[in-house]
Amino acid sequence: MKMSDVGEKAFLRNLLPQLEKADTFLNGFGDDASIIDIGLPEHAIAFKIDRAARPMGAYRGWGGFDTWGRLAVNANVSDLLAVGAVPKGFMLSVTVPRTWSVAQTEAIVRGAVDECERYNIAFLGGDTKEGSEPNVVGAAIGIVDKKKVTGRKSAQHGEAIVLAGQLGGFASAYMLLNDEIGTNSSAYVDYVSHPSCAYSEATYLFDNFDVSSALDLSDGLWEGLNLLPRQKNSFILELDKLPLHQFALEAAAIYSMDARNFAFTVGDWAMLFTMPQDQASMAISHAPSNYHLSIIGSISRNVRPVMRSITQGMQFEMNFDLTNEHFVSRMESEEEYFSKLRSCPILKRLG
Secondary structure (H helix, E strand, O other): OOHHHHOHHHHHHHHHHHOOOOOOEOOOOOOOOEEEOOOOOOEEEEEEEEEOOOOHHHHOOOOOOHHHHHHHHHHHHHHHHHOOOEEEEEEEEEEEOOOOOHHHHHHHHHHHHHHHHHOOOEEEEEEEEEOOOOEEEEEEEEEEEHHHOOOOOOEOOOOEEEEEOOEOHHHHHHHHHHOOOOOOHHHHHHHHHOOOOOHHHHHHHHHHOOOOEEEEOOOOHHHHHHOOEOOOOEEEEEHHHOOEOHHHHHHHHHHOOOHHHHHHOOOOOOEEEEEOHHHHHHHHHHOOOOOOEEEEEEEEOOOOOEEEEOOOOEEEEEOOOOOOEOOOEOHHHOHHHHHHHHHOOOEEEOO
16 A cells, blocks of 8 residues: 555554653644653643745745745744744754755755744754755744643634634735736735744734644644544534635636635645634734734534535535645645646535
């Protein structure tokens, strides 16, 4: 059996329960980042290592290879934030063929350095090696208050689902640039070249409210929603409340698509959080005006997920899934992924 027959998710679901968990491993396998108890009374160390996705825009000439370094930082920082950690340090591993230019390779490192400075994280160096194809891997450490350790599958019935960030900006900007249409190509280029995770929003929520569950959306909204609830719980998604990026609205009009298709794509580095309804409302009403926070649904005891539009008076189910899954379907595959996105509505009306 090949990995393409199984896929990343099923492979891990089968393997991880077989691995022995150390007593000092506080949260266990399967969360966005791992937390280890080093004997301090109040704090633990959070650690994450992650391969950075290939910078599609750089390969198409829309930006520089500094984007790859920025992606590496955001991929790891976002995962640390999802377990309640404060990121503190970052290291970078770069593998490139001997034919790569010095300028391109240096750009990757400088992009990571710049991104670390933006988040006030120490850049700690790393490793540079030769390989048959280019790959970039980042690793980050942070500290976490033991009382605030959180992760996936901890959300309880009745809690609000809060989204930090906006949806569909990356996929729509890519499509508009690729087809050389739209009204603001420089803004599209800037968006695909400068990834940004929900650092400020995540810090604000963890510092001030009781977050029960959190994760980043590197694999997409549908995957994230299904990883939030505790066992025997599910969720209600309010489709009318999805915070779609302006680029997604623009692209949907140009391509005559349902704009909500873009909500289920990847590349925007948004995050999901759950917390009591009253705290979620307070969090949004008291948040700085430049923070992107939206209540998009709630945790319920439904047997299956509910996706509904109050304005349309309809419920929907997934017509097909655009979850980012290695060995099966990734946005990095470009043509295959975007062909699916364009082909038909992701949502199908029930009844």
